[in-house]
Amino acid sequence: MMFADITPDLKATMPELRGKLEANAPTAPLSWFRTGGPAQVLFTPVDTDDLAYFLQHLDRQIPVLVVGLGSNLLIRDGGWEGVVIRLGKGFxxxxxxxxxxxxxxxxxxxxxxxxxxxxxxxxxxxxxxxxxxxxxxxxxxxxxxxxxxxxxxxxxxxxxxxxxxxxxxxxxxxxxxxxxxxxxxxxxxxxxxxxxxxxxxxxxxxxxxxxxxxxxxxQPVNTRTGGSTFKNPPGGKAWELVDAAGCRGLRIGDAQVSEMHCNFLINHGSASAADIEALGEEVRRRVREMSGIELEWEIKRVGRA
CATH class of the missing domain: 3.30.465.10 (Uridine Diphospho-n-acetylenolpyruvylglucosamine Reductase; domain 3)
Structure with missing residues (x-):
């Protein structure tokens, strides 16, 4: 999917901007899952002053998503309509x-x-x-x-x-x-x-x-994962509930619950964001049926489906 290119308008209203603006930039390289749709605009500010200037001149109606290392982030396949701000070397x-x-x-x-x-x-x-x-x-x-x-x-x-x-x-x-x-x-x-x-x-x-x-x-540290998938419920461990519900190794396409640590989801290469999110929801369903506990996502899921 492609979004309307609004970067010319942004540049026109922000003549002193020093950071980089990219239209319809891929977001897969921004997250550890290495999946997800495009960002309508990807902005990489040079420093705090540059970011402040950008925000001061950005239409308040345009959604903003901030990304650091992307270790706890799942951007859906439809991408992000608005601006993704990547905090890089200047931060x-x-x-x-x-x-x-x-x-x-x-x-x-x-x-x-x-x-x-x-x-x-x-x-x-x-x-x-x-x-x-x-x-x-x-x-x-x-x-x-x-x-x-x-x-x-x-x-x-x-x-x-x-x-x-x-x-x-x-x-x-x-x-x-x-x-x-x-x-x-x-x-x-x-x-x-x-x-x-x-x-x-x-x-x-x-x-x-x-x-x-x-x-x-x-932990499966050298894989395409998003870290801990679910928050630990009060007095318990999310991974124990996932394991008890029989979800260790559960798979949807190229998305899998880690065999090593079952509170981690893994992209084995070609999993879509939809595959990963569907797998997480299936785990939540099975845990809820088994224990009555509603696991909460710890991974931030954003963007269009």
């Missing part, structure tokens, strides 16, 4: 500051932040090594793994409103709960400040290595 800087603090752009990989903290002898951020995404996603979803959560270490987060205004949120203002932040959906996170505690670099790196080994031995 990936990580720096260590006084007071056992680390500042990171929203596009920085979580593992990069964990590594910077470890090398600086800052403990408490190692859990980020176990989250296969970028800082923006960790802020939006209170990302967590291996005993830690974003809410445990965040000092403040900065972002831009849909009008391009800079906003800052303290930890308390983020409204964190399990895999959720109550910050309005139209806020685009641009930066985060974290604070850890004193630690020994060698010990922290050893902890990170242990997390790496644990992930490699229990």
């Amino acid at each position: 990936s800087e990580v720096s260590v500051e006084a007071g056992l603090r680390v500042r990171a752009g929203a596009g920085a990989p979580d593992v990069k932040v964990a590594r910077a903290a470890a090398e600086a002898g800052i403990a408490g951020l190692s859990f980020l090594r176990g989250i296969p995404g970028a800082i923006g996603g960790a802020l939006r979803m209170n990302g967590g793994a291996y005993g830690g959560e974003t809410m445990d270490v965040l000092v403040e987060a900065k972002g831009l409103t849909r009008a391009g205004e800079i906003v800052t949120f303290t930890n308390a203002q983020m409204g964190f709960t399990y895999r959720h932040s109550s910050v309005p959906d139209d806020v685009i996170f641009t930066e985060a400040l974290f604070e850890g505690r004193p630690g020994n670099p060698d010990e922290i790196l050893a902890e990170m290595n242990a997390i790496t080994e644990a992930r490699s031995s229990t």
